[in-house]
Amino acid sequence: xxxxxxxxxxxxxxxxxxxxxxxxxxxxxxxxxxxxxxxxxxxxxxxxxxxxxxxxxxxxxxxxxxxxxxxxxxxxxxxxxxxxxxxxxxxxxxxxxxxxxxxxxxxxxxxxxxxxxxxxxxxxxxxxxxxxxxxxxxxxxxxxxxxxxxxxxxxxxxxxxxxxxxxxxxxxxxxxxxxxxxxxxxxxxxxxxxxxxxxxxxxxxxxxxxxxxxxxxxxxxxxxxxxxxxxxxxxxxxxxxxxxxxxxxxxxxxxxxxx
Numbered sequence: 001x002x003x004x005x006x007x008x009x010x011x012x013x014x015x016x017x018x019x020x021x022x023x024x025x026x027x028x029x030x031x032x033x034x035x036x037x038x039x040x041x042x043x044x045x046x047x048x049x050x051x052x053x054x055x056x057x058x059x060x061x062x063x064x065x066x067x068x069x070x071x072x073x074x075x076x077x078x079x080x081x082x083x084x085x086x087x088x089x090x091x092x093x094x095x096x097x098x099x100x101x102x103x104x105x106x107x108x109x110x111x112x113x114x115x116x117x118x119x120x121x122x123x124x125x126x127x128x129x130x131x132x133x134x135x136x137x138x139x140x141x142x143x144x145x146x147x148x149x150x151x152x153x154x155x156x157x158x159x160x161x162x163x164x165x166x167x168x169x170x171x172x173x174x175x176x177x178x179x180x181x182x183x184x185x186x187x188x189x190x191x192x193x194x195x196x197x198x199x200x201x202x203x204x205x206x207x208x209x210x211x212x213x214x215x216x217x218x219x220x221x222x223x224x225x226x227x228x229x230x231x232x233x234x235x236x237x238x239x240x241x242x243x244x245x246x247x248x249x250x251x252x253x254x255x256x257x258x259x
């Protein structure tokens with residue numbers, strides 16, 4: 001999950017489209033993005049609370065995408081207080097956010113009208129949808145998971161219907177891709193080789209079993225759905241050599257890196 005995370009170019013490594021199967025992508029969630037550096041990328045994901053007007057960047061060759069959490073809401077978001085308490089089913093203590101019940105019948109309309117419509121009005125035409133796997137924190141049975149997944153599919157379908165031409169980037173969402181891949185531009189996943197434990201505020205090497213599982217998902221996404229895959233890995237800012245080698249390992253797999 002990327003909620004609350006600010007990535008800075010001073011410690012980030014990415015490679016261009018010459019080396020990977022897809023666009024060069026950057027993530028910057030802080031205030032005052034360094035547009036002179038970010039203009040080198042095809043696509044930059046930003047926090048719309050810090051960049052309310054995407055045209056203000058003045059970038060002619062770089063597209064901006066708005067970060068949006070689907071499965072959770074942080075209390076600092078301007079729509080958080082409007083979400084009925086009955087729709088909130090727990091907390092993600094690592095990030096200080098609330099978990100949202102995706103199965104509520106009115107949730108798709110709320111998300112489209114209260115979350116997406118303002119961003120569309122501001123000029124955003126691409127959304128980076130995060131926390132698509134947060135329901136696993138509270139949905140423990142097959143039936144409850146299926147209800148959450150059906151709710152997210154309904155959200156995606158309504159957003160695409162209400163906002164023709166909008167582009168969607170998934171952070172994971174593997175379970176619903178079979179029903180939504182035609183509405184998705186790219187799939188992102190974190191921690192293929194190197195990860196970050198938000199609860200412990202520490203970096204870690206991704207377990208081999210997790211890596212093999214992710215690689216199987218990537219294979220399915222690329223072969224069955226013909227979608228590009230971007231990998232976000234995490235290393236300490238001081239370890240630039242590890243950042244470079246990790247980016248190269250991701251690139252060697254034909255994936256788009258952001259470290």
